[in-house]
Amino acid sequence: MTGNRRTLQISPIRNGTVIDHITAGEAFNVLRILGITGTTHEILSIATNVASGKAGKKDIVKIENRELCKEEVDRIALIAPNATINIIRDYLVFDKKGVEIPDVLYGVIRCPNPGCITNTNEPVRSRFEVTAKGLHCTYCEWYLTEDIAGHII
Amino acid sequence: MRHIISIREFEKEEIDALLDSAGTIDAGRYDRTALADRILGVLFFEPSTRTRMSFEAAMARLGGRSIDMGGVEASSVSKGETLADTIRVVSGYADAIVLRHPREGAARLAAEFSSVPVLNAGDGAGQHPSQTLIDLYTIRQAMPLDGIDVGLLGDLRYGRTAHSLAYALAEYNATIHTLAPGSLEMPQNVIEGLRDAGVEVVVHTDITEFAHTLDVMYVTRIQRERFPDTASYYAVASSYRVTPELLEGVRERMIVLHPLPRVDEIDSRVDTLPHARYFEQARNGIPIRMALLMEVMG
Ligand SMILES: [Zn+2]
Numbered sequence: 001m002t003g004n005r006r007t008l009q010i011s012p013i014r015n016g017t018v019i020d021h022i023t024a025g026e027a028f029n030v031l032r033i034l035g036i037t038g039t040t041h042e043i044l045s046i047a048t049n050v051a052s053g054k055a056g057k058k059d060i061v062k063i064e065n066r067e068l069c070k071e072e073v074d075r076i077a078l079i080a081p082n083a084t085i086n087i088i089r090d091y092l093v094f095d096k097k098g099v100e101i102p103d104v105l106y107g108v109i110r111c112p113n114p115g116c117i118t119n120t121n122e123p124v125r126s127r128f129e130v131t132a133k134g135l136h137c138t139y140c141e142w143y144l145t146e147d148i149a150g151h152i153i
Numbered sequence: 154m155r156h157i158i159s160i161r162e163f164e165k166e167e168i169d170a171l172l173d174s175a176g177t178i179d180a181g182r183y184d185r186t187a188l189a190d191r192i193l194g195v196l197f198f199e200p201s202t203r204t205r206m207s208f209e210a211a212m213a214r215l216g217g218r219s220i221d222m223g224g225v226e227a228s229s230v231s232k233g234e235t236l237a238d239t240i241r242v243v244s245g246y247a248d249a250i251v252l253r254h255p256r257e258g259a260a261r262l263a264a265e266f267s268s269v270p271v272l273n274a275g276d277g278a279g280q281h282p283s284q285t286l287i288d289l290y291t292i293r294q295a296m297p298l299d300g301i302d303v304g305l306l307g308d309l310r311y312g313r314t315a316h317s318l319a320y321a322l323a324e325y326n327a328t329i330h331t332l333a334p335g336s337l338e339m340p341q342n343v344i345e346g347l348r349d350a351g352v353e354v355v356v357h358t359d360i361t362e363f364a365h366t367l368d369v370m371y372v373t374r375i376q377r378e379r380f381p382d383t384a385s386y387y388a389v390a391s392s393y394r395v396t397p398e399l400l401e402g403v404r405e406r407m408i409v410l411h412p413l414p415r416v417d418e419i420d421s422r423v424d425t426l427p428h429a430r431y432f433e434q435a436r437n438g439i440p441i442r443m444a445l446l447m448e449v450m451g
Contacts, residue, residue, distance in 0.1 A: 115277045117258040122235050124262055133345070139258025140279055141159075143342050 011045065016064040018086040019076065024049050026079050027059035029149045033075045034068070042066055075108050077101040079149045101130050109135055109144065109151050116140040126153070155449050156264040157272045159280040160317050165324040171448065172290050175440040183443065188217030191450050194247030195221040196239065197274070198254045203413075203435070204274050204283075208251045211442035217450075220247060240266045249450050252276070270449035278313050284412055285317040287441045291434040292369055295408045298325040302366055304357075306332050306393045307373035307418060309339035314412045315373055316343050323350035330367065332357045334389040337375065360393050365402050370395065370428075372411045372418050396420040400428055410434050 022030055027048050036042055043064040052058035059080075067087050068076075076083050077099035087095040107125035111118050118126045118139050128135040134145035144151055163171075177183065193212045197205050209219045222243070236259060243250055244267040252263050253274040260273035260280065275281040292298060303322060305315045309331055316339070319329050329352050331339050344354050357363050364370070372395055380386040395409060395418065411419055411431040423429050 113257060115255075115257050117236070117254075117256040117262045117276075120235075120256065122262055123237050124265070133342070133349075137258065139261050140277070141257070145342075 012091060013045070013062050013064045013088055014091055016062065016066055016088055017068045018088060019061045019063075019068075019080075020058070020084045020086065021052070021082045022059035022061065022076075022080040023082065024057035024059055026149070027061050029079050029152075030059075030061055030076055030083075032149075033079070033152050034063075034072055036063070071108075073097070073099050074102050074105065075152060078105075078108070078152065104129055104138075105135065108153060109148070110153050111137045111140060111142060112144050112151055113137065113140045113142040116142065154270055156260075156267075156270050157282055157445055157449065158260045158264060159273070160282040160285040160321045161280075163282075163321075168286070168289065168321065168324065171286060171441075171444050172293055174447065175286075175290055175437070175444040178443045179437075179440040183215070183447075185214065186216040187447060188212065188215040188450055191217040191248040192246065193217060193219045193446065193450075194243045194250040194269075195219050196243060196250055196252045196254075197221070198236075198252075198259075201253050201275060203438075204253065207438040208272075208274060208442050208446075211439050211446055214439065215443055215446060217446070236263060237266045240271075241268075244268045249446070272445060272449065275313075278311050281313055281317060283438070283442055283445055284314050285321050286445070287434060287437045288314070288318045288371070288410060288412070289321055290437050290441055291410060291430055292408065294433070294437075295430065296368060296406055298322070298327075300326045300328075301368040302328045302330065303369040303371060304330040304332065304360075304363065304367045305339070305371050305373075306360065306395075307334075308337045308375045308379070309333040309343075309373075310337040311376070311379065312337075312373045315339075315371060318371060319343070319347055319352065320350065323347060323352045326351070328353045328355065330355045330357055330363050332360055332363075332393055334375070334392040335385075337379070337389070360395075360399065364399055365404065367407055368404060370403075370407065370409045372409065372415070374411075374414065374416055374418060377416075390416070390418065394418055394420065395423055397422050397426060400426060403428065 027046050045062040047060040049057045073085055083099045085097050086093045105128045109126055109128045111126055127138045129138055134143040136143055212219050240263045249270045251272040251274050252260050254276045257277035257279035259276040264271045273280055273282055309315050347354050375390050377386050407428055408430045409428045413435055
């Protein structure tokens, strides 16, 4: 029954990307990370707080006619570490991958330190090392430990 | 090519070697023409007359020359040129660049665009590695660096010299005692970082409770502009004042350091006591900076 309900909530796509197992409540942040706003033209299906596993919840996003690149996938990993990315071609899963947080994030995070040199018009991308203590700006040495979604460029 | 950006990039052995070479220079054993054909580009995007003079003096003592860009107002910076462009241009003129900049991370960015070594002379509330080497050198003149008890007093929230010294002392198994007035406590991430590095950090609230346990009392200035009004500044500033009375009963070898300029956090009556080493500390800027210039251009 659950399977049927889910099918009703969100229908299959022919070509594009299905992002599954997004941390519940993060679907709209995922879209923001991907640069998808109300004014862009992608055909989207979004399901939030879908039952998943034992009493768990997750979000799902389907984007038609767009295949995500590596950098986009890495960004998603920051807010939805359990997400899976399914690249769909002609209704079939052509490629399935988990998200993986890279050791270094280039141009993904805006440094929370207003005095940081990367928050100026210098020709550099921000650079953060992913450490156990948080995201570490390699320019000004600040640590970003909370509200990571709010600092994604 | 070696850039000098942050003290945290130095291994203990490298620090020891630099302090040794500063000691040799201090004793007068150095080649006065070692950098005779070299030019130091002095880029100070915010005023810091002493640091600037001390780099220029160090360069001159090694026979080298310094060039600068004049006041920031008169330079291309005021026309909106990026730091990256300024660095690319000046690294074509000079054999090394010493940079002072109001933004954190500026020195690391400069190093990425420079074709010559960059020496960080302070970037915002970020790093100031030559100051830390001066501090370590001054302590080592008084006692071995290993296993000492160091008290950090003053603005530990914004005080980069105190953070940087604490990180460097982590390599020497120091115990760090902190005393910060008001809301100027050392940031939690710095304390955690020090603890991760194996340092014992003890946070205090009253100087009289631990002054006698210290080998080094490192005092920093509180910037008046951090406070909304003069009254709240004075309330805080007087809470950790170093006086001859406070120093009664401290360890005999205990030294008082201050990166200067001081305001009134050290009573001027302390100046003549054997514990006072802040003027030596300032003088030590020359041999340390000579050693650094030799390191990158020698
Ligand atoms: Zn930063």
